[in-house]
Amino acid sequence: MLKQKPRLVVIGNGMAGIRCLEEILKLDPDRFEIAVIGDERRPNYNRIMLSKVLQGSASLEDIVLNPYEWYREHGIALHTGERAVRIHAGACREVETASGMRLPWDRLIVATGSSAFVPPIPGTDKKGVISFRNLEDCNAMIRASEAGGRAAVIGGGLLGLEAARGLLNLGMETEVVHNAPFLMNRQLDETAAKLLRRELENQGMRFRMGAHTESITGPGRARGLLFSDGTRMRADLVVLAVGIKPNTELAAASGIRSSRGILVDDELETNLPGVYAIGECAEHRGIAYGLVAPLFEQAKVLARRLCEAPTEPYRGSILYAQLKVSGVDVFSAGEIRESEADVAQRWEDGIRGVYRKVTMKEGRIVGAILYGDTAESGTLLKQIRQEAFVSALPSGSGGQGGAREAAAALPEGERICACGDVSKAEIVQAVMRDGLTTADQVKQATGASGSCGGCRPMVAALVEYAKSGGAAAAAPAEEPEEEAVCGCVPFGRSGLKSAAKAAGRSLPANIGAAGANAAVLREIRLVPEKNWEGGCGVCRPAVLYYLFGHAETEVGDEEKDNRRGRRGTAVRVAAPAYSSAAAVEAGAIGRRWSERWEKIVLPGPVEAAVSAGPDYPAGVPVRDIGLRRCPAGWEFYAGGHAEHPVRQGELIGIMDNAEDAAAIGDALLQLYREEAFYDEPLWEWFGRIGLRTVREVLLDRTLREELALRFERESKGVAMSGAEPRFEDFGSFPEKAEKSLESASN
Structure with a gap:
């Protein structure tokens, strides 16, 4: 009899909940x-693209x-047109819907999203007043525009400007009413906002800034707005776009703790065991995110958590925004904000309408604004996430080297479309392989820029970069064929x-080390005339290491002698x-490293040194791993070698505190374990893959x-206990770093 699978129910058929299912699958x-419960009578669609539908550049089928x-x-x-009204989490775990349906669950994801925030303005309930939040709102605005006339959009943020652009496309005179002194005041400074306003005014949009709406006027139907200063404006359609409100009603009815959103911990779990919340309805560490990238990050973490795959807890996301208005x-x-941070670089080209500002705090990059040319957005976002030092910024005229140059500078494994x-490698390969010539063709082939569209400028730049032959020129020369490691197999180390x-990967899950070693060597051996009994002292320990992370099981005494010093x-x-x-800190780090590292089997021997400061030499620069106290924190070095050939270690970065300094040592050693060849010393491995690749990984x-x-x-x-788990199953190296490493290695 087949064992019944656990029942997973997702409340919400939106982008966050379904992305989590995609990751689980x-x-x-x-x-x-x-099972999925959705209150709209439609399959999952891309809400971010609603502005494109309104602007006439996309249809329902497109999104x-x-x-x-x-x-x-x-x-x-899939249960569409159903609204969940209560979660039962006692002895009987069920979701109850408004129609009376009850769905049993073992794991439950609440992804109810958010609704448009309706400001406390008299008249918002009148006909002709529409919120801009879902496809029905979109269709209502399109129908309202058929009569023509004037539209007022209350809200000068991202959503308001996208709605206004759509109404202009529909032929309505459109004026944006905003209570702040400049547009997108939460995301832009005054300089960038002025450039944005000038461009939108050139497109036909009008603005009323610093205006506080007192009421929506008209007998039963909206006919205009009355402002706090006594002035009025006529409007046949009023669109509310002043923010969102997390949907927490279901949580409140079911005993789930909420504040602004449904409260979740770093595992994205609510106070009810087995009940999780993600997306715009969730509140994590005091923040309810209303942007797509954090939602997808939450979905990935929760999927791995539910599948019991190794994963880091969710610790929050860096907020970023990109306006989706044609021509901007x-x-x-x-x-x-300059009140939050200092300006590191500012650059403006008034003729081209290009502006760039990067902010810093304590010497590290913490924020950026780009207007007119956003090709650098991916690189800057990565530097903000890494808390990179300001020295990583390009010098010169604000670092403006052109979109193609920015595309060329990105690592091959860089994730362009979050x-x-x-x-980058996938996009360039698609362009070169299939002869693609436009960003739209790349979107069809790879999906890049198919969701929020924020990466489209870089996708377009990569198309030009690949078409120009830059990708082919940058490709590494083919390396000569490696000499076989031994006479048993025809392969070199890689x-x-x-x-x-x-x-x-094709071996049974419960096979032991000896059986796995023999099975793998039988499969890959291509030298049948060799008198072969399961490999030799060279290939056998290497295969065991690649499979299980060790090379001692089923190894003879002679080979154990060869392994001495590796543990x-x-x-x-x-x-x-x-x-x-x-x-005290140096001693604590040294003890932690010694206690942890002595239990780990490595590809080759490693020497490390910890120094309390420059007055206490320990050979830090010529060790495989070196750590030294300095006024700014802890300098972390790697790749040094004290014997012939002598190699000076490279500075990876400066860590703020002893805990981070100790942890980056653990991370480097794990990176070496996963990516080096068996019997390859750390300093040799470091030299092979390069400082840039190691920094990209460890400073992320x-x-x-x-x-x-x-x-x-x-x-x-x-990882090493029980039934010999596979080395690669402990958590495969993240794809975006793996591609970069493979590119550097091959």
């Missing part, structure tokens, strides 16, 4: 019996993300690693005899924390 498609066939193909029970390119991210998870991992590392600590703060907080978490699990024996 990638990880473990047969794990759950899935549908998952048609009905997708649900059927994946065995998902605007990007804003992080802390952009919504669709599409990298070939053996790839072949072993590929063969290992653990030598960590030297240099500090003053008296107990200064630096000495998310990637660094994922590596450190996997290292901690393995150092505690989680």
Whole structure:
């Protein structure tokens, strides 16, 4: 008798809940019996593209993300036109709907989204007053525009400007009413806002700034607005676009704690066990996100959590915004107020209508505004997330090197489209392979820019970059064929690693080390005339390492001698005899590294050093891993070698505190374990992949924390205990870093 699968119910058929299902289906498609409840009578569609529908550049068919066939193909029970009214979380776990349907659940995701915020203005209930939030609102505005006349849009933020642009396209005279002194005042500074207003006025839009609406006038139907200063304006249609309100009514009726949104922890779980919340309805660490990128990040974390895959907790997202109005390119991210941060760089070209400002705090990049040319947006967003030092910014005229130059400078594994998870390499390969010539063709082929459209300028730049031959010129020269590692197999180091991992994926989950080693070597061996008994002392430990992260099981005494020194590392600590703060921290880091690192098997021997300061030499610059106290924090070095050939270590970065300094050491060691060849010293591996690649990984907080978490699990024996779990199953290296590493390695 087949065991019944756990029942997963998703309340909400929007972008956050369905993205989580997509991630679950990638990880473990047969794990759950899935049901979805949606109050709209439609399949999942892209709300971000509603402005495109209003502007006439997209239809309903264009914005549908998952048609009905997708649900059927994946065995998902979709209940449209249903509204959940109560969650029962006691002995009987069920979701009750307004129609009386009851759906049992073992795991429940609340993704009810948000509604348009209706300001407390008299007259908002009159005919001719519409909120701009869903497809029905969109259709109502289109119908209202058929009579022509004047439209007033209350709200000069992202949504208001996109609605106004759509109404202009529909032939209505349109005026935006905003209570702040300049447009998009939460995302832009006054300089960028003036440039934006000038461009939109040239398109036919009108503005009333600093205006406070007292009431919506008209007997039963909206005919205009009355302002607090006594002035009036005529309007046949009033559109409310002043923000959103998380939908928490279901949570309130079901005993789930809420504030502005449904309260969730770092695992995205509510106070009811087994009930999770993501998307615009959720509130995490005091923030309810209303943008798509944080929603997708939450979906990815929760999917891995539900599939019991290794994952970091959700610690919040960097807010960024991009305006989706034709003819206007605007990007804003992080802390952009000069009251919040200092200006690192500011550059303006009044003739071209291009503006750029980057802000910093304590020497690190914390925010950016781009107007007119947003090709740098992906790079700057990454630097903000990494808390990169200001020295990483390009010098010169504000760093404006042109879109094509910005495209060329991006690493191959750089994620260009965050919504669709599409990298630079994928876009360039599609252009060169299929002869694509436009960003629209790339969207059709890869999905890049198909959701929010914020990455479209960089997609277009990459198309030009690839068409110009720059990608081919930048491609690394083909390396000569590697010499075979031994007489048992025809592969060099990289070939053996790839072949072993590929063969290992087809092995039964419960196979032991000896059986796996023999099975893999049988599959990849291509030298049949060799007298072969399961490999030799060269290839056998390498295969075991690639499969399980160790090379000691089923290895003879002679081979164990060859392995001596691989388990653990030598960590030297240099500090003053008296107990200064630096000495105490250096000693603590040294003990932590020694205790953790001695339990881990490595591809090759590693030497590390920790110094309490420049007065206490420990050979930090010529160690595989070196850490030294400095006035700004802890300098972290890697790739040094004290013997022939002597190699000076490279400065990876400066960590603010001892905890981060210790953790980045764990992360580097895990990166080395996962990416190096067996028997490759750390300094040699570092030189092969390069400083840039290591920095891109370790200075990305998310990637660094994922590596450190996997290292901690393995150092505690989680990964090496039980039925010989596969090395690659401990948490495969994140795709965007893996592609960059593979590019550097090949």
